[in-house]
Amino acid sequence: MDRRAFLRKPATTLTTSAAAVLERPQPSGTPTGDDETVSRYANTKLPTAARSTAGLSPYVGPWGYAQAAHLLRRCLFGPTRTEITTAASQNLVQVINTLLTAPPAPAPPLNVSATDTSVAIGQTWVAQPFDQNFEGVRRTSLRSWWMGQLLGQGPSLVEKMTLFWHNHFVIELGDINDARYGYQYCALLRQHALGNIQRLTEDITVAPAMLRYLNGNQSTATAPNENYGRELLELFTVGKGPLIGPGNYTTYTEDDVQAAARVLTGWRDNATTQAGYFTASRHSTTTKLFSSAFQNTTITNQGDQEYKALIALIFAQVETARFLCRKLYRWFVYYVIDATAEAQVIQPLAQLLMQNNYNVAPVLRTLLSSEHFFDAVNMGCVIKSPLDFTVGTARQLQIAFPASTSLTGQYAMWNYLNSVTNLQQQYLGDPPNVAGWPAYWQTPQYYEMWINAVTLPRRNQFTDLMISTNGYTTSGATIKIDPIELVLTLPPATAADPNLLIAELARLLTPIELTTNQLTFLNDTLLPGLPDFEWTVEWQEYLAAPTNATKKAAVRTKLQALLRQLMGLAEYHLS
Incomplete structure (x- = not known):
């Protein structure tokens, strides 16, 4: 397998416009023309031959720098030489144990702007009342703080999985317009990053950020809003299967979307308490009938606990486990899931996920310890995301950032890195739409979408600036590679x-x-x-x-x- 081929594909290999194969409509504001999001040289079809015949048997091959580096490149943002050599000196089980150990929750983001007069500089704003005048600087503070977590990550999967769940249970900070809700959302993802997916789904369903983002706070018995119910089925759990009839996507139907919407009525968000809450008078008390895809199950009125019954029904379906395992596979291994990988990796992982009541850690342990993960074809085959590329450059090349004693400079540099990844078409806190970043779902291009006529020069400009003598300076601080x-x-x-x-x-x-x-x-x-x-x-x-x-x-x-x-x-x- 020639992993170098992508950046030198001849134009003659293309037979159709990449835009012609987009599955979902692009959101408004998507760059076009010179701001291409799909390279002319990206995939126009996926391979069908099996890439690997290796399955989930435990890996027992050589263990050294190369294998440790492969594992950590997929699990961390730019593993340092010290992290790699430390892992190489241990055995695989020890390294996986460390990766699956969650560190303590980080302290919340801090105010670094004189604009926000609600708290002193150096104090957190997350419990303060909402004020539109402060929203912009609080949102910048949140994004900067999140970038700081990536840069300062320990040898744990938590940050990589927090971003995974952000790409899965998408909200957009710019849309919800309350940085406090955004912080709660980030904390929730980090809390459940290595935990139980069903519990995370329950909590995210009534989280104020999600209630606002997908309009659940507007859903009433007389006017059920279908936005969250639809995305819960299509993007968050069972996924959309082949269309086999009018409104029937194999794994769910349009009637199921409507039934789910009625289950979810009555929830609102409270900007004072920063919590989701249930109003019985706004809830549909009718019996909700689901299709044969859900065994024709009915859900009767259960008030503020009814949404849990819906989620339990969804998570009882094996296709939910398969859908989630495919997303994990594309995040950690590769985007091509051929018939062999489906049979030997996805299906058994899905069974393992269900057997463990949707606790994700056993699935991650099995996948990341497997012969399949360490197969040579799965090493060095992923194009780095902008966050992997930018944060990885900073960490691997030991760029020194301002210390917490220079809080304004520290947050300013973290904010600068967010501006860098934004230019590369990945903005922390704001995926382009509810489906997440297209590189993880858009067939047949997938990761190849990260490289195009806009992003490749931006990547090179960043690394050239960091290796220059002057580097980048802001707020009295300078960062560069020494x-x-x-x-x-x-x-x-x-x-x-x-x-x-x-x-x-x-x-x-x-x-x-x-x-x-x-x-x-x-x-x-x-x-x-x-x-x-x-x-x-x-x-x-x-x-x-x-x-x-x-x-x-x-x-x-x-x-x-x-x-x-x-x-x-x-x-x-x-x-």
């Missing part, structure tokens, strides 16, 4: 040998072993026209006189050129 400090963290013998140095940086930054020609090219970048010993001499001279500006500039310039080329490789965009 290549000398990075190399000083390597073993002395590795740092002093140009070929060992290049190999070590390459295995950290790229998931695919580079070719001999690529390594030779990188050597020529570090030492243009010079023999290898010149690097050893220059590096040792710098170590002997680290305050000498000339000697420091000599090695820094060479390392900047090397890292710029490494981050410009197609492989750097893969995970």
Whole structure:
């Protein structure tokens, strides 16, 4: 499998316009023309041949740096060299145990703007009354804080799974227009990130952010709103199967949507208590009949507990488990689910999920410990999302951010990274619509949507800026890659040998072993026209006189050129 092929596909391989195969209508404001969201070179069809015959048997193959790096690249945002080498020194079971251990909940976001006069700078605003005048800066604070959680993640799956659930149970911060609700939503996703999916679904159903986002707060007995009921079935649980009749999607029908909407009537959000609450007079007390897809089950009036009966009915369906396992697979493994993967991975994972009453941790343990996950075809095959790319660059190349003692500068830099990923078409807190980011559902392009005529230059501009001497400055703080400090963290013998140095940086930054020609090219970048010993001499001279500006500039310039080329490789965009 040639994982490098995507960025060099010839135009002659395309037979139809990518736009012609979009399954869902694009939301208003979707970039068009020069702001393309689908590259001309992206997939026009998916392969049908089995990619892997490996199943869910426990992986018993070699365990070392390469395998640890693969696991952590999928589970963390840009694993550092220290995190990878630590994992490689342990066994797979130990690493998985650590990944499945949730850290304590983080402290809430803080006010860093003089605009918000409700609290002092450095204090949290999450319990303050809503004020439209403060909403903009509070929302920026929330997004910045969330970015800070990604940058400061520990060796746990919690942050990666929090983002997974954000892409699954979508809300848009800009639409709900209450950052306090947004914070509660983030806290809820993080609380249940490695927990019980059915319980998370119950809680998100009556969370004020979701009630507002999908209009559940407007749903009454006389005018049931179908928005949440429809998305609960189509996007959050059983999924839409093939259309087999008018209004019949195999896994549910239009009548089921209407019945679900009646079940969910009566819920509202309270901006003072920041909670969802039930009003009996607004609730439909009729008996709700569901189709044969749900065994013709009826749900009678149960007041404020009725929504739980609906969710229990939905989670009793095996297709709910299959739908969720397919989404987990595309998040952690690859977007192609062929017939072999469906039979050998998805179906048994779904059974495991149901056997464990929808606790997600056993499924993650089995998938991430499996022969299938460590099959060579599933290593280095994922195109990094903008968040993976940007946060990964910051973490792997050890960019130093302002400390909490410089709170304004810290939040400003976190906000800057959000602006960077927004330009790359992934904005934390605001997926483009209720379906989430198209790279996780849009067939046949999937991850290839992350790379297009807009986003690829934006990625390169970010890495070029970070490796430049000046870096990026705002609010009195500067962030940039310090290549000398990075190399000083390597073993002395590795740092002093140009070929060992290049190999070590390459295995950290790229998931695919580079070719001999690529390594030779990188050597020529570090030492243009010079023999290898010149690097050893220059590096040792710098170590002997680290305050000498000339000697420091000599090695820094060479390392900047090397890292710029490494981050410009197609492989750097893969995970």
